[in-house]
Amino acid sequence: MKTAAAETEDIELHLLMEAIFQKYHYDFRDYSPASLKRRLLQARDRFGCTTFSALQERVLHDPGMLPQLLSHLTVQVSEMFRDPGFFRVLRTEVVPHLRTYPSLKVWIAGCSSGEELYSLAILFREEGLEERTLFYATDINSTALRKAEAGVYDLARIAQFTTNHQRSGAKRSLSDYYTAAYGAAVFDKSLRKRVVFSDHTLASDAVFAEVHLVCCRNVLIYFNRELQNRAVGLFKDSLVRKGFLGLGSKESLHFSAHAGDFAEFSRSERIYQKRG
Amino acid sequence: MNHEPAHRQFRALVIGGSAGALGAMLRFLPLLPRRFPLPVMIVVHLPPDGESLLAPLLNSRCQLSVKEAEDKEPILPGVVYIAPPNYHLLVEPDFVLSLSQDECVLYSRPSIDVLFESAADAYGDALAGIILTGASSDGAAGLKALVDAGGRAYVQDPATAEASAMPEAALDACPTAQIVDPSQIAALLLRELVPAPS
Numbered sequence: 001m002k003t004a005a006a007e008t009e010d011i012e013l014h015l016l017m018e019a020i021f022q023k024y025h026y027d028f029r030d031y032s033p034a035s036l037k038r039r040l041l042q043a044r045d046r047f048g049c050t051t052f053s054a055l056q057e058r059v060l061h062d063p064g065m066l067p068q069l070l071s072h073l074t075v076q077v078s079e080m081f082r083d084p085g086f087f088r089v090l091r092t093e094v095v096p097h098l099r100t101y102p103s104l105k106v107w108i109a110g111c112s113s114g115e116e117l118y119s120l121a122i123l124f125r126e127e128g129l130e131e132r133t134l135f136y137a138t139d140i141n142s143t144a145l146r147k148a149e150a151g152v153y154d155l156a157r158i159a160q161f162t163t164n165h166q167r168s169g170a171k172r173s174l175s176d177y178y179t180a181a182y183g184a185a186v187f188d189k190s191l192r193k194r195v196v197f198s199d200h201t202l203a204s205d206a207v208f209a210e211v212h213l214v215c216c217r218n219v220l221i222y223f224n225r226e227l228q229n230r231a232v233g234l235f236k237d238s239l240v241r242k243g244f245l246g247l248g249s250k251e252s253l254h255f256s257a258h259a260g261d262f263a264e265f266s267r268s269e270r271i272y273q274k275r276g
Numbered sequence: 277m278n279h280e281p282a283h284r285q286f287r288a289l290v291i292g293g294s295a296g297a298l299g300a301m302l303r304f305l306p307l308l309p310r311r312f313p314l315p316v317m318i319v320v321h322l323p324p325d326g327e328s329l330l331a332p333l334l335n336s337r338c339q340l341s342v343k344e345a346e347d348k349e350p351i352l353p354g355v356v357y358i359a360p361p362n363y364h365l366l367v368e369p370d371f372v373l374s375l376s377q378d379e380c381v382l383y384s385r386p387s388i389d390v391l392f393e394s395a396a397d398a399y400g401d402a403l404a405g406i407i408l409t410g411a412s413s414d415g416a417a418g419l420k421a422l423v424d425a426g427g428r429a430y431v432q433d434p435a436t437a438e439a440s441a442m443p444e445a446a447l448d449a450c451p452t453a454q455i456v457d458p459s460q461i462a463a464l465l466l467r468e469l470v471p472a473p474s
């Protein structure tokens with residue numbers, strides 16, 4: 001049994017998500033409620049509100065606070081070559097398949113501030129696939145997308161990125177791809193000359209291209225099962241026959257409605273291949 | 277504790293600890309019988325990039341099956357779920373598990389508070405929780421949320437704890453929690469949480 005206060009809070013949370021959706025068309029209604037609630041409690045305190053109802057009133061009447069609220073609602077943790085083993089398997093086992101196509105499209109869904117995109121662009125350059133590839137980098141967070149387009153990262157993060165890159169089976173040094181200036185690493189803009197950045201939500205937007213590889217890492221864990229099914233359905237519809245889907249290290253299709261449409265390509269690295 | 281409503285039925289158990297918690301758990305988890313009817317969710321603080329050896333280790337020593345929790349996994353009775361390193365473990369209102377990489381709470385991910393608070397939200401007064409030995413105050417707020425929701429709280433006796441900070445903080449936050457010795461926990465859980473066969 002729940003206490004009356006807990007029940008009221010659930011109602012308020014539900015109404016707040018509905019308000020954000022109706023007013024701003026950002027749809028968080030099918031995110032995992034438990035972690036969404038924690039992030040909203042932080043936002044509530046941050047905005048000095050004592051209840052979700054008070055926060056709802058602020059959100060509805062002050063559109064200026066939306067970007068800040070969005071940054072509370074989405075988790076932006078990222079890293080270049082995050083989970084190097086994933087990129088190593090991509091390099092050694094997926095790339096040989098990709099090589100057989102004369103032209104390639106790659107969709108990075110939930111690209112955040114671009115770390116994953118640059119990792120893939122570098123990997124594709126090192127493997128000689130860059131010239132034939134078009135990358136789509138999409139996210140709902142426009143602040144993050146702008147950072148992705150800039151490709152500038154704090155120099156303090158580069159040591160970690162460099163280790164990860166090496167562990168992914170690097171063919172060159174990471175420093176070949178950026179210049180250091182004023183405490184920042186500025187990634188070579190040629191890495192994004194074949195990239196389309198776009199605002200796209202897995203919650204309600206449709207498929208926009210036929211692609212050979214989808215990377216959607218560390219995004220699905222924030223969705224409930226229905227929304228995960230919707231997103232994986234989009235990936236399925238977007239992928240060519242035998243196309244690849246890469247997920248985050250703690251994500252799987254194990255409990256997905258679409259599990260049967262994919263074969264496990266690398267169980268440990270969570271890489272799937274669409275069945276033919 | 278004597279005025280228990282007769283209809284009360286426990287539906288889940290959560291456990292949290294850090295330094296020394298493995299040793300403490302090995303004193304009662306292996307004693308829980310295969311028919312133990314509650315799911316058990318556990319957060320133990322671990323180094324972030326270590327591969328988790330905790331689940332296989334406990335699994336080899338327990339009668340219950342012990343596994344690392346997966347995202348959106350339905351919660352089953354008699355299964356022990358361990359939070360993976362570097363991820364928070366949460367219970368969703370529809371009784372599936374979630375993982376998240378939200379910020380650390382009190383320098384910890386996984387965080388005991390995050391598990392306990394979400395479980396208290398989902399299970400209300402049908403939840404029991406144990407705070408074991410540990411060297412941080414993580415778990416105190418979570419155990420308080422559990423108590424506020426009407427759940428049953430147990431705390432390892434700080435005198436028996438390898439690190440007493442965690443049980444002490446939990447007792448400060450929840451003075452009504454029952455103080456327990458790890459060697460007695462299995463018998464206590466069976467007596468207090470499991471309905472006698474009628």
Ligand SMILES: C[S@@+](CC[C@H](N)C(=O)[O-])C[C@H]1O[C@@H](n2cnc3c(N)ncnc32)[C@H](O)[C@@H]1O
Nearest residue numbers: 074075078110112139140141201202203217218
């Ligand atoms: C934790 S980051 C993952 C970044 C990167 N993929 C990685 O693994 O390092 C999650 C990203 O998902 C984005 N996101 C959240 N909801 C989304 C949605 N409905 N559609 C697309 N992206 C979403 C967030 O804005 C955030 O940038």
